[in-house]
Amino acid sequence: MTDSSRKKPYVKPVIKKISFADTGQFKSTRLKTFSLKKIEGLFIRDLIRDYGSPLYLVSESLLRRAYRELAQAFTRHYPRTTIAYSYKTNYLSAICAVLHREGAWAEVVSGFEYEIARKLGIDGSMIIFNGPCKKQEEISRAFCEGAVVNLDSFDELIMAGKTAETLGRTGRVGIRVNMQINYPAWDKFGFSYEQGEAFRACREIAKNKYLQLAGLHCHAGTFIIDLAIYRSLIDNLLTLAGKVREELGLEIEYLDIGGGFPSGNSLHSQLMPGSTIAPPIEQYADTICGIMNRRLRKFNNFPRLILEPGRFVVDECMYLLTSVVAVKEKAQGNRVIIVDAGVNLLPSAAYYRYEMSSDRDSAETVEEVDVCGALCMQIDVLRKSVLLPLVQKGDIITVSKVGAYNFSQSMQFIYPRPAVLLLNEGEISVIRRKELYEDVKGTETIPARLIKNAAAD
Template structure:
């Protein structure tokens, strides 16, 4: 049952009164359940599995604290995210620093703090060598992000090409520095969420490890993220291919790892970085119907939220919605186009919801936990509050509603 439905209309009315016309509900228990279910599915096959919390997907501090308490790495891709992980008390050695652009200052700080840095280019290889030369008494932990072709997918622009000599050269350039420890390989490929694709990329990475780490297995193999996660059936039905379950991903990824490395303590750690797969269903966005109209025979409901609150990646999915009616009589259900508060024609949250709607109703959008909080621009309206709800239905403010003063702080105004 959606969290908003469990809380009920009275609680939603109170939250609207306290926090404004729209807000998110953060389901902490669902987040905890997701990370445990995913971890258990993988560890049942390959015990040495760890999760990396993708900060770029959702960096709500209370969510970061929860996943860190559950044993997850902090997976970050910028100086801002690295600083945030440190501020949230993540141990530096539990931070994975990825990303295509890392300043020399960031690389040096992370490496000297014993964070694991996944090198993305030959230029970064040379910067790491320079840092190693400056600090000959320190061991620097690095991995190599790899890039190779996968069936049916366009080649990624990230990582080091594994299909020529560049990857082997990068590995050799780093390994020849006695104080650089090349601990493993990292790969992340978007575009295909099928279990078969994840099996293929895992097997390819194992093959690269065999080629590069001839002295013995590395410390880790990181297969990246991009996994699908739990979702309502109304959303699942819109996928062209069935979205795999956690168990199906575990079978595809962990099984080749077990077959190659066994279950001993010296086996490489398998790292998975499922941002969307972990966090999509932990947030619900709650707004209200502000106006209704009929244009050209089509019924429209305009709500106090926007596409940037619900699906800022501008995908074509109709996000599942729940209507919690206000104090009114029920009316026959009909087809509604639900749109947002912006002045853009693309601001369509649902292209045809068959439901009963009226001004003042609460409209709740499910599966809004991935990339919404981090991608919402300061466009027309400020960002809404986030209310965290625990297993006992106790509510706390995870983020207050943004104000104009928050936005204008960085602008000098006479």
């Protein structure tokens, strides 16, 4: 039998899904698969070469722009507006420092975050201390340094009173109020408005000679796109403030409505892109401040309006660069790309459909791929069904709008964390260097008996 007459081995056919942006007589709208080679005028390949992959980038200009958009929208309607940036969203010191230069106060939820603010030179009087788990020594420090402490429970109220008494000074406090105004309600925190707990807490504070009731606080949730929630929130806080004034004879100094303003990202549960369904920030300002301006005519003084934004301010200023290390085909025919960043660096990928782009030249032919990370876990998926130009090993994928809750929740799982760069008008600053072995393992100790046993083995 000759070689030419031998049967070739059977190879299972693979059907690959290919999309075409412009084909046929009736051309469709061009698919958004633009090539991204530069950020802030800097080539991303040069950044990867010099600082390694993966890599976080922060655009200072986008950060400042988002803050100013929010501040201008609210102060235009209500001049006595103060923005206290939510540290937990992203507590990189350089990001916090930029926002403080823009005029932001600090909103913190732990002694750790409080220390960050103080190390940055933020006066205690410009710190709002929230959270359900404040330690007595943290409350003591906050009182001594003039910070406002928003109390979260009756147990914390009692502890705050005893702490102030021990110090022999008056502690300025507010209370966090929870409301049944959205589903699911954020009722883990604070005192119930509907059950009367909030007013009872105000009354208990008024009876304590070591505590001064300064304000009312409510944070209703995250990524809130329903303006009706804010209408109910501010209306209820104003009603409570009026009751405190009439029955307790106290004027509220501030109303703190928390944050929850969305960014341009998209939740997995949303069919449409987030940027198309979230109202512009001007509408939030008009809704909230309009109610305040109407109802406050009955008050003697106009209280300070405090906002605690996080996501809206920092989400869009940050990028994650990651390199393609492998391209695979699944049995179903779709392709999977493996990149060197995982959900350890992008934990919010579980909730958000992040925008991704390639540095490969744009093409009319694109493919739908799943983007998976470098972790040895099947659940390490950064995003499914992403349209990209035909991907090859070595391509650089840019994940956009990753500033909120990704760095602050990132972890050294399997890999140490990468460097973070701040980009400003062509200038590159390393605001957090790449982690080394010692950064991760340096805090550990091994009992001598285990070292001996390990050596013997």
